[in-house]
Amino acid sequence: MSTDFDQLVYDLxxxxxxxxxxxxxxxxxxxxxxxxxxxxxxxxxxxxxxDMRDYALWGVYISNFVFFVAISLVxxxxxxxxxxxxIKWSTPLTRIAEIIAVAAIIMAGVTIIIDxxxxxRMLNLFMHGRLQSPIIWDVIVITxxxxxxxxxxxxxxxxxxxxxxxxxxxxxxxxxxxxxLSLNWVGNSEQRRIYSRSIKALSILIIPVAFAIHTVTAxxxxxxxxxxxxxxxxxxxxxxxxxxxxxxxVVAVMYxxxxxxxxENYITDFHFNKMGKTLVxxxxxxxxxxxxxxxxPTYKSTEEEAVHLQSLFTGQYATLFWTAIIGGxxxxxxxxxxxxxxxxxxxxxxxxxxxxxxxxxxxxxxxxTLSHPFLPIQGVPESWRHYSxxxxxxxxxxxxxxxxxxxxTLLVRFLPIIPIxxxxxxxxxxxxAQTK
Amino acid sequence: MQNNLENDNKSRRKFxxxxxxxxxxxxxxxxxxxxxxxxxxxxxxxETVELMSTDGTLMQVLSSQIESVPExxxxxxxxEGFPNRKxxxxxxxxxxxxxxxxxxxxxxxxxxxGDNAWIKIxxxxxxxKSAPYWQPTLCQHCDxxxxxxxxxxxxxxxxxxGIVLIDNNRCIGCRFCMAACPYxxxxxxxxxxxxxxxxxxxxxxxxxxxxxxxxGTVDKCDFCPHMIDKGEMPHCVSACxxxxxxxxxxxxxxxxxxxxxxxxxxxLLKDRAGYRLMENLGTAPSVYYLPPSNRVIDFEEGLDxxxxxxxxxxxxxx
Ligand code: SF4
Numbered sequence: 001m002s003t004d005f006d007q008l009v010y011d012l013x014x015x016x017x018x019x020x021x022x023x024x025x026x027x028x029x030x031x032x033x034x035x036x037x038x039x040x041x042x043x044x045x046x047x048x049x050x051d052m053r054d055y056a057l058w059g060v061y062i063s064n065f066v067f068f069v070a071i072s073l074v075x076x077x078x079x080x081x082x083x084x085x086x087i088k089w090s091t092p093l094t095r096i097a098e099i100i101a102v103a104a105i106i107m108a109g110v111t112i113i114i115d116x117x118x119x120x121r122m123l124n125l126f127m128h129g130r131l132q133s134p135i136i137w138d139v140i141v142i143t144x145x146x147x148x149x150x151x152x153x154x155x156x157x158x159x160x161x162x163x164x165x166x167x168x169x170x171x172x173x174x175x176x177x178x179x180x181l182s183l184n185w186v187g188n189s190e191q192r193r194i195y196s197r198s199i200k201a202l203s204i205l206i207i208p209v210a211f212a213i214h215t216v217t218a219x220x221x222x223x224x225x226x227x228x229x230x231x232x233x234x235x236x237x238x239x240x241x242x243x244x245x246x247x248x249x250v251v252a253v254m255y256x257x258x259x260x261x262x263x264e265n266y267i268t269d270f271h272f273n274k275m276g277k278t279l280v281x282x283x284x285x286x287x288x289x290x291x292x293x294x295x296x297p298t299y300k301s302t303e304e305e306a307v308h309l310q311s312l313f314t315g316q317y318a319t320l321f322w323t324a325i326i327g328g329x330x331x332x333x334x335x336x337x338x339x340x341x342x343x344x345x346x347x348x349x350x351x352x353x354x355x356x357x358x359x360x361x362x363x364x365x366x367x368x369t370l371s372h373p374f375l376p377i378q379g380v381p382e383s384w385r386h387y388s389x390x391x392x393x394x395x396x397x398x399x400x401x402x403x404x405x406x407x408x409t410l411l412v413r414f415l416p417i418i419p420i421x422x423x424x425x426x427x428x429x430x431x432x433a434q435t436k
Numbered sequence: 437m438q439n440n441l442e443n444d445n446k447s448r449r450k451f452x453x454x455x456x457x458x459x460x461x462x463x464x465x466x467x468x469x470x471x472x473x474x475x476x477x478x479x480x481x482x483e484t485v486e487l488m489s490t491d492g493t494l495m496q497v498l499s500s501q502i503e504s505v506p507e508x509x510x511x512x513x514x515x516e517g518f519p520n521r522k523x524x525x526x527x528x529x530x531x532x533x534x535x536x537x538x539x540x541x542x543x544x545x546x547x548x549x550g551d552n553a554w555i556k557i558x559x560x561x562x563x564x565k566s567a568p569y570w571q572p573t574l575c576q577h578c579d580x581x582x583x584x585x586x587x588x589x590x591x592x593x594x595x596x597x598g599i600v601l602i603d604n605n606r607c608i609g610c611r612f613c614m615a616a617c618p619y620x621x622x623x624x625x626x627x628x629x630x631x632x633x634x635x636x637x638x639x640x641x642x643x644x645x646x647x648x649x650x651x652g653t654v655d656k657c658d659f660c661p662h663m664i665d666k667g668e669m670p671h672c673v674s675a676c677x678x679x680x681x682x683x684x685x686x687x688x689x690x691x692x693x694x695x696x697x698x699x700x701x702x703x704l705l706k707d708r709a710g711y712r713l714m715e716n717l718g719t720a721p722s723v724y725y726l727p728p729s730n731r732v733i734d735f736e737e738g739l740d741x742x743x744x745x746x747x748x749x750x751x752x753x754x
Contacts, residue, residue, distance in 0.1 A: 048627035117609015117652030128589040135588035
């Protein structure tokens with residue numbers, strides 16, 4: 001028995017990176033450094049280093065922010081919704097989902113600060129915050145979600161930390177950390193009771209908060225009068241889209257981790273198959289909301305909507321729009337309907353398409369609307385009519401994406417990506433060292 | 437009486453007399469007085485004050501005959517505004533020929549150095565068959581301002597006197613208010629405004645927007661409280677050579693144009709079928725427009741001045 005357990009720990013305990021892992025970290029750090037340089041310029045010179053102007057007053061930062069919020073919702077989907085509905089197969093995916101959620105929600109917060117004209121006055125949000133502003137709602141729900149997500153990542157780790165403090169192939173210092181973080185977990189019945197109760201409570205709690213963060217993010221747009229944003233469909237539409245993006249991200253990360261850590265015994269084709277089916281369902285729901293979002297305004301074609309929709313369907317943004325809809329939504333559904341399409345590699349490729357499509361979809365939601373205000377754009381430089389991000393804007397955006405990946409990478413380096421304790425229980429394995 | 441007034445510049449009705457708050461009722465009473473005795477008002481040593489009655493007639497009244505309300509400057513708070521006032525503007529589209537003097541004067545006096553003028557004159561045409569017209573557009577100072585509603589830090593605020601202002605010392609630059617404004621009147625200081633020493637030496641107050649402007653914050657038309665305070669008209673009103681703008685007080689039911697002619701607001705709006713922009717949005721603007729019908733000018737004249745891609749002269753404060 002104990003050998004099986006040792007094998008399990010050996011398989012799942014975090015490991016030092018190989019040269020590949022180190023190279024990956026180095027690349028991410030370089031991207032972040034380039035972005036930081038641009039950000040310093042932005043703080044010095046102002047947002048003038050972006051291509052945003054009085055009409056295109058929000059750009060790639062805000063769409064990137066919406067993307068991060070969307071991705072972060074996956075934590076609640078996999079850990080909470082699937083867990084509460086008693087689905088067992090998702091156990092090996094819960095930690096991946098939570099890690100992604102924590103990284104994404106942190107970067108959502110950072111991104112919104114990057115977009116601010118006066119980041120030095122951030123504290124005004126707390127000193128002078130006014131409840132009637134959707135931004136304040138966002139600040140409240142995002143901090144709440146961050147706290148719950150961190151706890152939901154941390155609590156299930158307690159028994160794992162306790163296992164790691166005894167078995168991890170790490171230096172004494174790292175083990176000491178594990179020991180401290182395990183909060184003296186010994187696994188007695190009292191601890192287990194509190195443990196499972198608090199996880200259950202958090203899983204329930206996180207669902208409304210998750211819905212709230214993305215609904216409020218949708219409301220940032222919906223509370224304005226602008227064509228393309230003035231929609232009552234936005235809340236559910238954003239949430240449906242978020243689940244698609246988040247599920248795609250989980251598939252992509254789990255594929256990479258399975259490859260690098262040789263976890264074929266733990267994350268199997270069965271899991272990919274299941275996630276593939278989940279993704280189809282989520283894509284179909286999202287497609288349904290998209291039809292609501294675009295078809296009905298097209299049917300009515302009020303003057304303002306018509307101009308906006310024309311730019312999406314056949315105008316300036318048509319290529320992006322159709323690529324995001326077809327490449328990021330329709331094709332994935334078709335491919336994933338076939339069992340062959342739900343094998344790891346094809347599913348991985350589809351998931352990348354879904355995530356990239358989801359990113360551009362956010363851009364399509366944020367940017368085009370702003371170039372169609374109610375009054376004509378006149379008497380301003382020609383360049384103000386269009387928006388295309390500058391390289392500095394891109395470098396900052398890529399830096400935030402790299403930072404999210406870096407957070408995921410570092411967490412993967414020190415945390416067991418697959419819950420050891422839960423897996424051992426499911427497999428009926430006992431830690432010999434502890435029972436002694 | 438009206439002529440009398442136009443001839444004499446000095447006796448021109450001070451737009452907002454700092455010391456005197458004149459009761460409309462008292463004024464109405466004096467109309468009768470003036471009619472009965474028919475006296476010349478400049479005669480005699482006693483000081484006279486010009487008033488407008490509720491039916492819109494202008495007259496000079498002996499200051500001893502009117503009741504004055506004491507000085508109210510003492511506890512003036514830029515967030516509260518002038519007590520018992522409610523400012524309104526009327527823009528007469530029938531007179532606008534895109535002279536752009538309002539814009540250049542506004543730019544100059546607010547030290548605007550970028551391409552983002554606060555007042556824009558749009559070339560409008562509602563449909564193919566109807567005639568084109570010029571539409572000067574500034575902050576509408578809505579009574580239900582969408583920008584104020586969404587501001588997370590109370591940096592943009594609505595005052596009791598109807599003016600919507602921005603506290604540039606508090607604004608965090610989120611630009612949500614710009615997204616919320618359907619009239620596209622808000623502008624952002626994307627870079628350092630470099631306004632020059634003169635503007636930078638003026639102490640900041642939300643009352644005098646954009647002076648000095650701050651990088652990373654929002655600006656817009658402020659209805660010129662700094663001019664009102666001096667008893668003068670907003671810059672655009674006095675700069676317009678065609679008397680397109682009239683500015684005044686809703687409570688007094690009076691607006692006055694750049695040449696000093698005063699009108700009864702309610703009558704003017706009734707006679708000329710005044711309207712507000714995008715009434716359907718429920719923003720309740722403080723700026724009224726008079727339709728461009730029976731025009732006294734030629735639309736084409738303005739085309740010379742029309743620059744689709746350029747803002748007008750910028751501030752010389754640089
Ligand atoms: S940009 Fe400034 S004034 Fe506008 S909503 Fe944000 S904080 Fe308020």
